[in-house]
Structures are given as structure tokens and as C-alpha cells.
Amino acid sequence: MRAPRPEMTMTPPILLDIRDHVATLTLNRPEQANVLDDATGAAFVEAVGEVAAAQQRGTVRAVLLTAQGPHFCAGGDIRGFAAAADMAALLDQGIPPLHAAIHTLSHLPAPVVSAVQGSLGGGGIGVALCADIVLAARSMKLRGGYSAIGLSPDVGVSWALTRLVGPMRAKHILFTNQPLDAAQCLAAGLVAELHADDALLPAAQALVRALAQGASGSLARIKTLVDQAAHHTLHQQLAMEHLGMVASGASADAREGVRAFLEKRAPHFVPES
16 A cells, blocks of 8 residues: 655644634644744645635635634745745745745734733734634743844734834833733733633634624624724814715615514624625
8 A cells, every 4th residue: 555645634724614604714733833934834824715706705704814723924035034044035935925924914804813821922913813802821932033033024913013012012022022921912912801811712713603693784893994094184084984984775684684673683684795
């Protein structure tokens, strides 16, 4: 009997499961703290593309980012950096597709939730914080790490940290590499909820299931309004709210939501075409 080919026995670095309108994307290299090596990065890019396509078809209405093992993602593959003949060329080749995937997830009309446990460092911060809502286990610990090895942020880390905690605190995190525990991350606004480690995934799954049953057009418009608010004057934001409210008012979900409220029952929302 022929031995199985090595590629057939390898554990996939990313797991993607789509069911009940929820896409669950799981980092699956726990023995390596889910670092973003070449294989994991490429698989992540491919999975995000599948999620985006499924969302456009209406089969995905919420996304959950998770990770196997005790750590969410320790960051980039430092051993791979050290082994590269030309580290700059390696980074120049690998970063653009990963950045495109992060941009896609950040701008996906569907809500994105991340569930973070253990170590969160380097590019892993960008993966976790590109979500609309971050839930954390009490074991979670965030550490910048870039400047400690002479590198600078990628994967949207500088953008996400600055947006969430402001320029000074972002610089402090990235200059000093002092770790922040889960309670500090909650206080700083980096995460929305804390859970016991064994309760994190069930809580995240319950949240994305609820979001997947929500009014998809309303959630998409809320996401756009909140994400763009910092770049608008009050006048511009009010104009966007006006347009968004009118579009919402014309939707079947709004009609269903109002009827359900008056009839004192749970609404049944359907994806907007």
C-alpha cells in the first residue's frame, strides 16, 4: 500500500465553516501559536475571499474569527524572517495579499466578531482588531512586539490601535512593547467583553448567530456610519444618517421590524437583495 502523500495529511492552517448564515474562520496552527507564516497567510487570504463571495451571494450574514489552541496569534513568522535570504523581499511579496484580505474583512457589510484568547501580538493584532466587535478571554494578553525586533507595524495594526485608543496610547503600545492583559484591553476599549476562557467561544458563537438573524441592511448601514464618523464633519455625518435612514425606511426589514414591534413578537428579517 502506498503511503499517503504528505500534503494529504497536513492539517490545514485555516479552517472555514459556513452554516446558518455564519462564516467561522479559524486559525489552525496551535502548535505554532497560530503565527502568520506563508502557508497560514495564503490560506487566510483564500478563506477571506470565499467569505466575501458568500456574503455577496447572501449565504453569509455574520463572520466569526477564532483560533485553535491557547493562543489566538503571536504575530509573524520570526523564524521564517530569520531564514530568508532577503527579508525585505519576503515581506514585500507577502504583505500585499494579506493587507487586501484585512481590508476586505474590515469593509465587509456583514458584522465581523473576533474571539481572542492567550497571546495576541504583531500582525495577529491586526487580524483580531479588524473585527467590528472583539470578545476576549481572561487569558488574553496583547503585546506589540514590532520594535523589539526592529520592524514596524503591518496588517493594519497601526490603524486599528490608533482608531481604538488614540495616537499616544498606540505609540506607547508599539514603542514599549509592554503587554496589556485582558482587563487593561477592556479598559482601553480594545475589546468589548471579557469571558472565562471556556466561555469565550460559546459567547462569541451566540453573538454571531444573533447578528446573522438581524436586519442585514440596518447592520451594514450602522457599520458604515460608525466607521466613517471620524472622517466627517457633523454636517456630513448628518447627511449620511439622513440617506441611511431613508434607505432603511424603504426596506422590507424596516416594515417587518415595525410590525413585529407593534405585534409584540420577534421580527423575522431576510437578507436585502
